[in-house]
Amino acid sequence: MAPLSLGIVGFGIMGERLVRTAFPHPEMRLAGVWDPSPEAAARLEAAAPGVPMLADAAAVIAACDALYIAAPPAAHIPLARAALAAGRAVFLEKPLATGLEEAEAFVAEAEAAGARAAVNFPMASSPAVAQLSAWRQAGAVGAPQRLEIVTEFGRWPRGWQSDAAGWLARRAEGGFTREVVSHFLFLTRRQLGPLVLHSARVTYPAGDGAETAIEAELSAGGVPVTLRGGVGRIAEDEANSWTLTGAAGAIRLRNWSLAEKLEPGGEWRQAPDALPNEAMRPMVLRGQVEKLAALTRGTPQSLATLREALEVQQVVETLLRS
Incomplete structure (x- = not known):
């Protein structure tokens, strides 16, 4: 089975950690990253040579099968909505949002739509x-x-x-x-x-x-x-x-x-x-990516659900x- 493509928005601590510890991965390849920080491109080149720093979040969404959102919390739901609207699977960092009302509304609409979405609780x-x-x-x-x-x-x-x-x-x-x-x-x-x-x-x-x-x-x-x-x-x-x-x-x-x-x-x-x-983290994150591939394909997995995160x-x- 051909590997799926993963896009990442937010190449700070969590985005870089996932790239350095979980890739290369047999289930997924890295399609592209976007982060507004001027230093992010150099860090991406050091962590994953050849993976492109794309022009913006929309370009990452267009290039991937699944989007990992590792930006600060205020950006989580706007990015998730855009990715889900484009038919992508979504993997969010927590918390879902900076406010409970926004988080509750998003989870309700995602559940009603049967969205392929999960939250990165590595446990x-x-x-x-x-x-x-x-x-x-x-x-x-x-x-x-x-x-x-x-x-x-x-x-x-x-x-x-x-x-x-x-x-x-x-x-x-x-x-x-x-x-x-x-x-x-x-x-x-x-x-x-x-x-x-x-x-x-x-x-x-x-x-x-x-x-x-x-x-x-x-x-x-x-x-x-x-x-x-x-x-x-x-x-x-x-x-x-x-x-x-x-x-x-x-x-x-x-x-x-x-x-x-x-x-x-x-x-x-x-x-x-x-x-x-430090030794267990790569095992955990590779397991998370394997489950994200299953989520993207619509097969059973045990990632944290939006409801659990809420x-x-x-x-x-x-x-x-x-």
């Missing part, structure tokens, strides 16, 4: 998450009793995100709750069921800066969930954990990619094939208004 293709699911199916947790999510950062944005600090550090579109906590809420939704936010407390700095601390109580499929996160309380760049405890034991995902199980003696033991995030965004935005 949908994570081997570590697959290990957590296998442990649960084998009875390592039993009936879930509680879940704890912790996300901590030495600074925000993280050092490798400095080029996007102009919007990531601002309250309107950025912040670690949207950028990081949303991934763990997606995982929670997939593992346990619908999310309900019961209470939250958010700390903001003066001005228009993004949040510096959060605390929240939620439930997922009826299971109690505690969430906390903050900036400036650890020395390292970041540390995170997702810990599910049940009647038979506990499992956790630590620092994005380390699946661990609580042993009877009280020690956490990593899965035998556990890898640090439910996560609804919780996130309600939390941030608390």
Whole structure:
């Protein structure tokens, strides 16, 4: 089967990461990229020699079978609408939009049209998450009793995100709750069921800066969930954990990619094939591209749906208004 063509709008951190770690790929070829940044063309040539930097987003849409939208959030839905109208499949970064009303309207119209669209929550293709699911199916947790999510950062944005600090550090579109906590809420939704936010407390700095601390109580499929996160309380760049405890034991995902199980003696033991995030990321993103090819062809896959992404965004935005 001939490979499909992928176009990318937005060649910042996420666009470049996908190109460098997931390509070349047997299911898809890169058709072209567009980014308004003057430096983007040089970075594209270094990452994927020969892939053209096209004139604008419309040219990318015309050249591809599927469009990956890795631009800042305000551009997500306008670009997605244009691509879907042209008959393309769409793969969006999160959040869907900067406002809930716009996101809700878009998801409703996309679902009504049967649009081929999905959102890039990489945990949908994570081997570590697959290990957590296998442990649960084998009875390592039993009936879930509680879940704890912790996300901590030495600074925000993280050092490798400095080029996007102009919007990531601002309250309107950025912040670690949207950028990081949303991934763990997606995982929670997939593992346990619908999310309900019961209470939250958010700390903001003066001005228009993004949040510096959060605390929240939620439930997922009826299971109690505690969430906390903050900036400036650890020395390292970041540390995170997702810990599910049940009647038979506990499992956790630590620092994005380390699946661990609580042993009877009280020690956490990593899965035998556990890898640090830097080593696992190429596997995850190649899996995402494989599933995007399936989405484009109209065959079954397990990427995050628009509805799942909307439910996560609804919780996130309600939390941030608390």
